[in-house]
Amino acid sequence: MVPFLETDPKLVWSLCSLVCKWTYSAERGWDDSFWKMIGLEDFVADNYSKIGNQVLPPGASLGNGLTPEAAKDLGLPAGIAVAASLIDAHAGGLGVIGADVRGHGLACEGQPVTSRLAVICGTSSCHMGISKDPIFVPGVWGPYFSAMVPGFWLNEGGQSVTGKLIDHMVQGHAAFPELQAKATARCQSVYAYLNSHLDLIKKAQPVGFLTVDLHVWPDFHGNRSPLADLTLKGMVTGLKLSQDLDDLAILYLATVQAIAFGTRLIIEAMQAAGHSISTLFLCGGLSKNPLFVQMHADITGMPVVLSQEVESVLVGAAILGACASGDFASVQASEAAITWFVLKRKRSNA
Numbered sequence: 001m002v003p004f005l006e007t008d009p010k011l012v013w014s015l016c017s018l019v020c021k022w023t024y025s026a027e028r029g030w031d032d033s034f035w036k037m038i039g040l041e042d043f044v045a046d047n048y049s050k051i052g053n054q055v056l057p058p059g060a061s062l063g064n065g066l067t068p069e070a071a072k073d074l075g076l077p078a079g080i081a082v083a084a085s086l087i088d089a090h091a092g093g094l095g096v097i098g099a100d101v102r103g104h105g106l107a108c109e110g111q112p113v114t115s116r117l118a119v120i121c122g123t124s125s126c127h128m129g130i131s132k133d134p135i136f137v138p139g140v141w142g143p144y145f146s147a148m149v150p151g152f153w154l155n156e157g158g159q160s161v162t163g164k165l166i167d168h169m170v171q172g173h174a175a176f177p178e179l180q181a182k183a184t185a186r187c188q189s190v191y192a193y194l195n196s197h198l199d200l201i202k203k204a205q206p207v208g209f210l211t212v213d214l215h216v217w218p219d220f221h222g223n224r225s226p227l228a229d230l231t232l233k234g235m236v237t238g239l240k241l242s243q244d245l246d247d248l249a250i251l252y253l254a255t256v257q258a259i260a261f262g263t264r265l266i267i268e269a270m271q272a273a274g275h276s277i278s279t280l281f282l283c284g285g286l287s288k289n290p291l292f293v294q295m296h297a298d299i300t301g302m303p304v305v306l307s308q309e310v311e312s313v314l315v316g317a318a319i320l321g322a323c324a325s326g327d328f329a330s331v332q333a334s335e336a337a338i339t340w341f342v343l344k345r346k347r348s349n350a
Contacts, residue, residue, distance in 0.1 A: 015147065085320065089126040097118040114276065121284040128154060130148065132152065132153070161221040163286050166252065198253055214238035218259055318338055
């Protein structure tokens with residue numbers, strides 16, 4: 001394997017990965033008792049020399065930069081700064097949660113960044129909220145200090161299946177071949193076609209009311225937050241004998257609504273524990289779906305902010321790189337300079 005850094009990468013850890021995925025504390029370091037409990041007490045010896053004891057915060061510069069060999073493969077200059085990383089969803093959270101919303105007429109203008117919830121939604125979804133002091137939320141991971149935004153505690157809720165569940169429900173329906181053919185004929189994705197089809201069949205009522213008799217329990221792969229129950233299974237109630245395109249469109253809508261209600265449950269758990277969330281900042285593949293965004297606005301009753309740059313994980317990575325290069329003194333300064341956004345707002349239609 002080609003080393004990317006002019007240092008041994010096995011001995012350098014990102015604080016984000018250690019705090020969120022291991023028993024590491026930004027304040028106290030490794031937890032000796034954990035390794036001893038699972039029979040790996042030899043890791044504790046010599047100040048964890050076997051697995052590395054150099055832990056750097058996200059955005060810190062690693063080693064002497066990119067090696068010549070790796071630089072050649074990547075088409076980048078040798079020695080270019082390489083930053084300590086963030087987990088992918090956390091990079092997306094960093095890429096949106098600090099967005100400058102001044103001048104856009106948003107309700108969150110002038111409110112602290114702790115009033116925002118970054119929702120990184122794709123195959124699965126992560127719900128990132130930060131606070132100045134640690135908040136313990138039942139069924140929600142954390143709090144983790146400086147795991148995403150330096151100096152703030154992070155709570156991370158999640159839904160194990162979101163985009164994957166929508167695909168599963170739509171592609172498994174008897175009318176999917178018809179949907180696929182019609183979408184192809186219009187040069188549309190199946191979801192753009194379904195969204196337009198829902199508009200055709202909703203008549204005079206809001207589109208959300210089409211599911212008044214059809215409901216989905218979305219935990220087909222267990223519930224990560226806030227119930228934290230991996231044994232839960234999914235359920236659909238209100239099915240009819242018909243299986244036409246209208247039925248498929250309404251099942252798709254009910255699935256999207258179920259996911260949005262899952263987000264609402266996570267928000268309610270976080271608020272009950274002490275968070276003050278008032279605005280959602282969405283990114284990821286599902287944020288490109290207008291129906292998904294609108295249902296989150298309707299069901300949570302909160303404004304949803306979207307960025308012009310849809311690849312928010314890459315924005316987060318750019319923030320880290322700009323910090324590691326020395327162009328900015330801190331992640332926050334880099335974030336303020338890089339997160340330029342044309343903001344959009346979705347109001348509740350309910």
